[in-house]
Amino acid sequence: MSSRRSRPLSSGASRITDDQIIQLISKLQQLLPGTGIQRSNKSSASKVLQETCSYVRSLHQEVDDLSDRLSQLLSTIDANSPEASIVRSLII
Amino acid sequence: MSPPQQPTSINPNSLKIQLAYRFLHNLNNLNTKRSNLDNTRIRRSHRVKLAAYASMAYVVGSRRAWSRAILWKIRNRAVLARFKRVDHKITTPLRHHHVHAGSVKRRTPSCSNPKREYSDPFGNSGQEVKLRKLVPGSSTMDALGLLDETADYIKCLATQVEVMKNLVDLYSII
Numbered sequence: 025m026s027s028r029r030s031r032p033l034s035s036g037a038s039r040i041t042d043d044q045i046i047q048l049i050s051k052l053q054q055l056l057p058g059t060g061i062q063r064s065n066k067s068s069a070s071k072v073l074q075e076t077c078s079y080v081r082s083l084h085q086e087v088d089d090l091s092d093r094l095s096q097l098l099s100t101i102d103a104n105s106p107e108a109s110i111v112r113s114l115i116i
Numbered sequence: 117m118s119p120p121q122q123p124t125s126i127n128p129n130s131l132k133i134q135l136a137y138r139f140l141h142n143l144n145n146l147n148t149k150r151s152n153l154d155n156t157r158i159r160r161s162h163r164v165k166l167a168a169y170a171s172m173a174y175v176v177g178s179r180r181a182w183s184r185a186i187l188w189k190i191r192n193r194a195v196l197a198r199f200k201r202v203d204h205k206i207t208t209p210l211r212h213h214h215v216h217a218g219s220v221k222r223r224t225p226s227c228s229n230p231k232r233e234y235s236d237p238f239g240n241s242g243q244e245v246k247l248r249k250l251v252p253g254s255s256t257m258d259a260l261g262l263l264d265e266t267a268d269y270i271k272c273l274a275t276q277v278e279v280m281k282n283l284v285d286l287y288s289i290i
Contacts, residue, residue, distance in 0.1 A: 048263040055270050073243040076266060080250045083273045090280040091164035092157075097287040098143070099160065 045069070052076055131272065134175045136279045142167035166190065172276045181261075182269050185253025 053072050056079055146163050173186035189196065247262060248254045251269050254262050 044260060045263070048260065048267070052263060052267050052270075055267055055274075070241075070243060073247060076270070077243065077246050077250060080247075080266070080270060080273070083270070083277060084250075086277050087165060087168055087273070087280065088161075090277065090284060091168055092161040093284050094143075094280060094287070095157065095160035095164045097284065098164070 049073075131175070132275050132279060135171060135272075135276055136282075138171035138175050139168060139276070139279055139283075142171045168276055168280060172272050176268075176272060180265065180268055181253040181257065182251055182265055183253075183272075189252070 049069050049072050056072070056075050058075075143164070146167055169186055170190050173183040173190070176183040178184050178187075244259065244262065247266060251262070251266050254265055257265060
Protein backbone atom coordinates (compact mmCIF):
# COMPACT_ATOMS: atom_id res chain seq x y z
CA MET A 25 0.00 0.00 0.00
CA SER A 26 2.41 2.65 -1.13
CA SER A 27 -0.24 5.22 -1.97
CA ARG A 28 -2.21 6.86 0.75
CA ARG A 29 -5.03 8.03 -1.44
CA SER A 30 -8.41 6.63 -0.64
CA ARG A 31 -9.25 3.78 -2.90
CA PRO A 32 -12.64 3.50 -4.58
CA LEU A 33 -14.35 0.30 -3.48
CA SER A 34 -17.24 -1.59 -4.94
CA SER A 35 -20.64 -0.03 -4.71
CA GLY A 36 -22.17 -0.05 -1.26
CA ALA A 37 -18.91 0.30 0.65
CA SER A 38 -17.75 3.67 1.84
CA ARG A 39 -14.45 5.12 0.76
CA ILE A 40 -11.46 4.41 2.89
CA THR A 41 -10.43 7.71 4.41
CA ASP A 42 -6.87 8.73 4.95
CA ASP A 43 -7.50 9.14 8.65
CA GLN A 44 -8.52 5.55 9.12
CA ILE A 45 -5.46 4.35 7.32
CA ILE A 46 -3.21 6.60 9.35
CA GLN A 47 -4.79 5.40 12.55
CA LEU A 48 -4.37 1.75 11.69
CA ILE A 49 -0.82 2.21 10.57
CA SER A 50 0.09 3.99 13.77
CA LYS A 51 -1.52 1.18 15.71
CA LEU A 52 0.61 -1.30 13.79
CA GLN A 53 3.66 0.77 14.42
CA GLN A 54 3.10 0.66 18.15
CA LEU A 55 2.96 -3.11 18.08
CA LEU A 56 6.27 -3.44 16.33
CA PRO A 57 9.32 -4.00 18.49
CA GLY A 58 11.80 -1.23 18.37
CA THR A 59 11.97 1.99 20.26
CA GLY A 60 8.85 0.95 22.10
CA ILE A 61 6.13 3.48 22.65
CA GLN A 62 7.82 6.54 21.25
CA ARG A 63 8.04 5.64 17.61
CA SER A 64 8.21 8.75 15.57
CA ASN A 65 5.52 9.54 13.08
CA LYS A 66 8.04 10.14 10.37
CA SER A 67 8.25 6.58 9.07
CA SER A 68 6.03 6.25 6.07
CA ALA A 69 3.33 3.70 5.54
CA SER A 70 5.45 1.57 3.30
CA LYS A 71 8.20 1.40 5.89
CA VAL A 72 5.74 0.34 8.54
CA LEU A 73 4.42 -2.33 6.22
CA GLN A 74 7.91 -3.55 5.48
CA GLU A 75 8.75 -3.78 9.13
CA THR A 76 5.47 -5.51 9.80
CA CYS A 77 6.21 -8.13 7.16
CA SER A 78 9.65 -8.81 8.51
CA TYR A 79 8.35 -8.89 12.07
CA VAL A 80 5.67 -11.43 11.20
CA ARG A 81 8.27 -13.52 9.42
CA SER A 82 10.59 -13.38 12.39
CA LEU A 83 7.75 -14.36 14.71
CA HIS A 84 6.97 -17.36 12.53
CA GLN A 85 10.61 -18.33 12.62
CA GLU A 86 10.67 -18.00 16.39
CA VAL A 87 7.63 -20.23 16.73
CA ASP A 88 9.43 -22.81 14.62
CA ASP A 89 12.58 -22.67 16.71
CA LEU A 90 10.73 -22.71 19.99
CA SER A 91 8.62 -25.66 18.94
CA ASP A 92 11.81 -27.47 17.95
CA ARG A 93 13.30 -26.87 21.36
CA LEU A 94 10.07 -27.71 23.12
CA SER A 95 9.76 -31.01 21.31
CA GLN A 96 13.32 -31.90 22.25
CA LEU A 97 12.76 -30.96 25.87
CA LEU A 98 9.47 -32.77 26.06
CA SER A 99 11.01 -35.95 24.76
CA THR A 100 13.81 -35.88 27.28
CA ILE A 101 11.85 -35.04 30.37
CA ASP A 102 9.52 -37.97 30.14
CA ALA A 103 12.16 -40.14 31.68
CA ASN A 104 12.44 -38.08 34.87
CA SER A 105 9.06 -38.55 36.39
CA PRO A 106 9.44 -37.01 39.87
CA GLU A 107 10.48 -33.64 38.51
CA ALA A 108 7.91 -33.80 35.77
CA SER A 109 5.17 -34.40 38.29
CA ILE A 110 6.38 -31.42 40.28
CA VAL A 111 6.26 -29.26 37.19
CA ARG A 112 2.85 -30.58 36.34
CA SER A 113 1.53 -29.73 39.77
CA LEU A 114 3.00 -26.26 39.45
CA ILE A 115 1.52 -25.55 36.07
CA ILE A 116 -1.88 -27.12 36.38
CA MET B 117 -3.58 -7.79 29.45
CA SER B 118 -1.86 -8.32 32.74
CA PRO B 119 1.45 -6.44 33.00
CA PRO B 120 4.33 -8.81 33.41
CA GLN B 121 5.75 -7.25 36.56
CA GLN B 122 2.89 -8.05 38.93
CA PRO B 123 3.14 -11.64 40.03
CA THR B 124 0.58 -11.31 42.79
CA SER B 125 -2.37 -9.98 40.83
CA ILE B 126 -2.83 -12.07 37.71
CA ASN B 127 -5.81 -11.37 35.54
CA PRO B 128 -7.23 -14.82 34.78
CA ASN B 129 -8.86 -13.60 31.58
CA SER B 130 -5.75 -12.19 30.04
CA LEU B 131 -4.76 -13.44 26.65
CA LYS B 132 -1.50 -14.83 27.92
CA ILE B 133 -3.07 -16.99 30.59
CA GLN B 134 -5.69 -18.32 28.22
CA LEU B 135 -3.07 -19.11 25.62
CA ALA B 136 -0.91 -20.85 28.20
CA TYR B 137 -3.71 -23.09 29.37
CA ARG B 138 -4.81 -23.97 25.89
CA PHE B 139 -1.31 -24.64 24.68
CA LEU B 140 -0.55 -26.93 27.61
CA HIS B 141 -3.79 -28.75 27.05
CA ASN B 142 -2.95 -29.28 23.40
CA LEU B 143 0.55 -30.45 24.26
CA ASN B 144 -0.86 -32.98 26.67
CA ASN B 145 -3.16 -34.30 24.00
CA LEU B 146 -0.21 -34.50 21.66
CA ASN B 147 1.79 -36.59 24.03
CA THR B 148 -0.94 -39.01 24.88
CA LYS B 149 -2.36 -39.50 21.44
CA ARG B 150 0.36 -41.02 19.35
CA SER B 151 3.35 -41.19 21.57
CA ASN B 152 5.20 -44.07 20.02
CA LEU B 153 4.19 -44.04 16.43
CA ASP B 154 6.18 -41.42 14.57
CA ASN B 155 8.76 -40.11 16.93
CA THR B 156 11.13 -38.56 14.48
CA ARG B 157 12.31 -35.18 15.59
CA ILE B 158 10.87 -33.26 12.69
CA ARG B 159 7.43 -34.77 13.10
CA ARG B 160 7.43 -33.99 16.80
CA SER B 161 8.44 -30.37 16.37
CA HIS B 162 5.90 -30.05 13.61
CA ARG B 163 3.17 -31.33 15.91
CA VAL B 164 4.23 -28.90 18.60
CA LYS B 165 4.07 -26.11 16.07
CA LEU B 166 0.60 -27.20 15.04
CA ALA B 167 -0.45 -27.27 18.68
CA ALA B 168 0.85 -23.75 19.10
CA TYR B 169 -1.06 -22.36 16.15
CA ALA B 170 -4.14 -24.34 17.06
CA SER B 171 -4.16 -23.06 20.61
CA MET B 172 -3.69 -19.51 19.38
CA ALA B 173 -6.58 -19.81 16.97
CA TYR B 174 -8.78 -21.60 19.48
CA VAL B 175 -8.44 -18.96 22.16
CA VAL B 176 -9.38 -16.20 19.76
CA GLY B 177 -12.15 -18.34 18.36
CA SER B 178 -14.23 -17.21 15.42
CA ARG B 179 -13.93 -13.55 16.19
CA ARG B 180 -11.17 -13.00 13.69
CA ALA B 181 -10.70 -14.09 10.12
CA TRP B 182 -7.17 -15.32 10.70
CA SER B 183 -8.19 -17.58 13.55
CA ARG B 184 -11.04 -18.96 11.49
CA ALA B 185 -8.65 -19.63 8.64
CA ILE B 186 -6.18 -21.44 10.91
CA LEU B 187 -8.89 -23.53 12.52
CA TRP B 188 -10.30 -24.44 9.13
CA LYS B 189 -6.89 -25.42 7.84
CA ILE B 190 -6.14 -27.58 10.85
CA ARG B 191 -9.47 -29.29 10.82
CA ASN B 192 -9.18 -30.10 7.13
CA ARG B 193 -5.55 -31.08 7.23
CA ALA B 194 -6.09 -34.50 5.76
CA VAL B 195 -8.02 -33.20 2.76
CA LEU B 196 -5.57 -30.41 2.09
CA ALA B 197 -2.65 -32.79 2.29
CA ARG B 198 -4.06 -34.85 -0.55
CA PHE B 199 -4.33 -31.75 -2.73
CA LYS B 200 -0.82 -30.73 -1.82
CA ARG B 201 0.62 -34.07 -2.78
CA VAL B 202 -0.94 -33.75 -6.23
CA ASP B 203 0.41 -30.22 -6.53
CA HIS B 204 3.91 -31.28 -5.68
CA LYS B 205 4.02 -33.74 -8.49
CA ILE B 206 3.15 -31.05 -10.97
CA THR B 207 5.03 -27.99 -9.75
CA THR B 208 8.50 -27.79 -8.35
CA PRO B 209 8.42 -27.41 -4.58
CA LEU B 210 9.44 -24.00 -3.35
CA ARG B 211 9.68 -24.72 0.36
CA HIS B 212 12.64 -26.58 1.73
CA HIS B 213 11.72 -28.76 4.66
CA HIS B 214 8.07 -28.27 5.47
CA VAL B 215 6.85 -30.56 2.77
CA HIS B 216 5.34 -33.18 5.07
CA ALA B 217 1.78 -34.30 4.70
CA GLY B 218 0.54 -32.39 7.67
CA SER B 219 2.20 -29.16 6.80
CA VAL B 220 -0.38 -26.55 6.10
CA LYS B 221 1.39 -23.42 7.25
CA ARG B 222 2.58 -21.87 4.05
CA ARG B 223 5.89 -20.07 4.25
CA THR B 224 6.62 -17.19 1.96
CA PRO B 225 9.18 -18.30 -0.60
CA SER B 226 12.19 -16.07 -0.26
CA CYS B 227 11.98 -13.43 -2.95
CA SER B 228 14.92 -13.41 -5.25
CA ASN B 229 14.78 -9.63 -5.71
CA PRO B 230 13.22 -8.09 -2.64
CA LYS B 231 13.85 -4.58 -3.76
CA ARG B 232 11.85 -4.70 -6.92
CA GLU B 233 8.34 -3.37 -6.61
CA TYR B 234 5.96 -5.86 -8.15
CA SER B 235 2.20 -5.80 -8.36
CA ASP B 236 -0.40 -8.40 -9.08
CA PRO B 237 -3.06 -7.94 -11.78
CA PHE B 238 -5.36 -6.00 -9.44
CA GLY B 239 -2.85 -3.24 -9.07
CA ASN B 240 -1.90 -4.06 -5.48
CA SER B 241 1.60 -3.12 -4.50
CA GLY B 242 4.14 -5.75 -3.56
CA GLN B 243 4.10 -5.18 0.15
CA GLU B 244 0.42 -5.71 0.54
CA VAL B 245 0.68 -8.97 -1.34
CA LYS B 246 3.52 -10.08 0.90
CA LEU B 247 1.51 -9.23 3.97
CA ARG B 248 -1.45 -11.15 2.65
CA LYS B 249 0.72 -14.20 2.24
CA LEU B 250 1.95 -13.96 5.80
CA VAL B 251 -1.28 -13.38 7.62
CA PRO B 252 -3.62 -16.36 7.26
CA GLY B 253 -7.09 -15.81 5.93
CA SER B 254 -6.31 -12.37 4.63
CA SER B 255 -6.78 -12.97 0.96
CA THR B 256 -10.45 -11.99 0.95
CA MET B 257 -10.09 -8.71 2.74
CA ASP B 258 -9.73 -5.15 1.67
CA ALA B 259 -6.74 -3.11 2.70
CA LEU B 260 -8.30 -1.65 5.82
CA GLY B 261 -9.38 -5.01 7.17
CA LEU B 262 -5.97 -6.39 6.35
CA LEU B 263 -4.28 -3.85 8.58
CA ASP B 264 -6.65 -4.60 11.40
CA GLU B 265 -6.18 -8.34 11.06
CA THR B 266 -2.43 -7.93 10.95
CA ALA B 267 -2.42 -5.95 14.18
CA ASP B 268 -4.47 -8.58 15.98
CA TYR B 269 -2.42 -11.41 14.50
CA ILE B 270 0.83 -9.81 15.62
CA LYS B 271 -0.50 -9.30 19.11
CA CYS B 272 -1.57 -12.92 19.49
CA LEU B 273 1.53 -14.29 17.85
CA ALA B 274 3.79 -12.27 20.13
CA THR B 275 1.90 -13.50 23.19
CA GLN B 276 2.12 -17.08 21.97
CA VAL B 277 5.88 -16.70 21.50
CA GLU B 278 6.15 -15.38 25.04
CA VAL B 279 4.20 -18.33 26.43
CA MET B 280 6.42 -20.75 24.54
CA LYS B 281 9.58 -19.06 25.73
CA ASN B 282 8.40 -19.31 29.32
CA LEU B 283 7.63 -22.99 28.84
CA VAL B 284 11.03 -23.67 27.35
CA ASP B 285 12.66 -21.93 30.27
CA LEU B 286 10.56 -23.88 32.73
CA TYR B 287 11.27 -27.22 31.13
CA SER B 288 14.95 -26.59 30.73
CA ILE B 289 15.57 -26.04 34.40
CA ILE B 290 14.32 -29.48 35.36
